[in-house]
Amino acid sequence: MMKRKTLPFVLALAFLSLTSLFAQTSNYEVTNAVVTTTIANRMPEVQTANNTFASTVERLFYFTKIEQATPPTSILHEWYWQGALLATVELDVNSKAWRTWSSKRIMPHQTGRWTVISKRPDGSTAQTTSFSLEHDARTVELEIQSTPGDAIVYDGSNILGSTGENGLNVVRFWEVGDYTLDITKAGYESGSVRISVDEEPTRVHEMITLKRQE
Structure with missing residues (x-):
C-alpha cells in the first residue's frame, strides 16, 4: 500500500517542480x-x-x-x-x-x-x-503665415490638420513632378504655391503668407 501511495506523490512533486521551473x-x-x-x-x-x-x-x-x-x-x-x-x-x-x-x-x-x-x-x-x-516620398515643408489653430486646406482636402505654432506644415508627394497647391483657410484670402519635386527624395522649404479677409 505504501508503494502505491508513494508513486503518485512522487509524480505530483515532479509535475510541480517542472511547472515551477517553466x-x-x-x-x-x-x-x-x-x-x-x-x-x-x-x-x-x-x-x-x-x-x-x-x-x-x-x-x-x-x-x-x-x-x-x-x-x-x-x-x-x-x-x-x-x-x-x-x-x-x-x-x-x-x-x-x-x-x-x-x-x-x-x-x-x-x-x-x-x-x-x-x-x-x-x-x-x-x-x-x-x-x-x-512608398518612398518626397517631402516639402510649407511655412504658412497665419493664426495657429485654424485648419489649412490643400486642394480641397485637409491633409495636415491644424497649423502649428510656427506655421510649419509638411506635405508628402509620392511621385516626381510639378505641383500647384491651392491653399484656403476660413477668414483668409486663398493662396497658392507651385512646387517642383525632383527625382531624388528631397526636403524643400516654401513659404506663403495668407492675408486676412477684410
Missing part, C-alpha cells in the same frame, strides 16, 4: 522593443519618427532587451503584415539581462501596417510593436 524561465520582462534598419554594437542604431519606413528598406530588425530572465529560456518574435502572420523566429535567452533581435526581409509591395509581437515560452505577450511601410 514559470521561472518564462517570467521575464521586455524593457525595450524597437524596429530598426541597423543593429550596431548589439543596439538599435537607426530609428524613425512615428515608426514609418520607406518600402525600399529591404530588411528590418526587431530588437528586444530582456531583463529578469532565468536562463535557459527563449523569446518568440512574430511578424505580422496587415494582420497576417508572415514569420516566426525563436531566439535563445542565455542570461538574466539579454539583448537579441530577429530580422525580416521586406518586399516593396508590402506597404501598410506591420506588427511584431514578442512572446514568452508560455505564450504570453511580452511586447507589441507596430510600424508602417510607405
Whole structure:
C-alpha cells in the first residue's frame, strides 16, 4: 500500500517542480522593443519618427532587451503584415539581462501596417510593436503665415490638420513632378504655391503668407 501511495506523490512533486521551473524561465520582462534598419554594437542604431519606413528598406530588425530572465529560456518574435502572420523566429535567452533581435526581409509591395509581437515560452505577450511601410516620398515643408489653430486646406482636402505654432506644415508627394497647391483657410484670402519635386527624395522649404479677409 505504501508503494502505491508513494508513486503518485512522487509524480505530483515532479509535475510541480517542472511547472515551477517553466514559470521561472518564462517570467521575464521586455524593457525595450524597437524596429530598426541597423543593429550596431548589439543596439538599435537607426530609428524613425512615428515608426514609418520607406518600402525600399529591404530588411528590418526587431530588437528586444530582456531583463529578469532565468536562463535557459527563449523569446518568440512574430511578424505580422496587415494582420497576417508572415514569420516566426525563436531566439535563445542565455542570461538574466539579454539583448537579441530577429530580422525580416521586406518586399516593396508590402506597404501598410506591420506588427511584431514578442512572446514568452508560455505564450504570453511580452511586447507589441507596430510600424508602417510607405512608398518612398518626397517631402516639402510649407511655412504658412497665419493664426495657429485654424485648419489649412490643400486642394480641397485637409491633409495636415491644424497649423502649428510656427506655421510649419509638411506635405508628402509620392511621385516626381510639378505641383500647384491651392491653399484656403476660413477668414483668409486663398493662396497658392507651385512646387517642383525632383527625382531624388528631397526636403524643400516654401513659404506663403495668407492675408486676412477684410
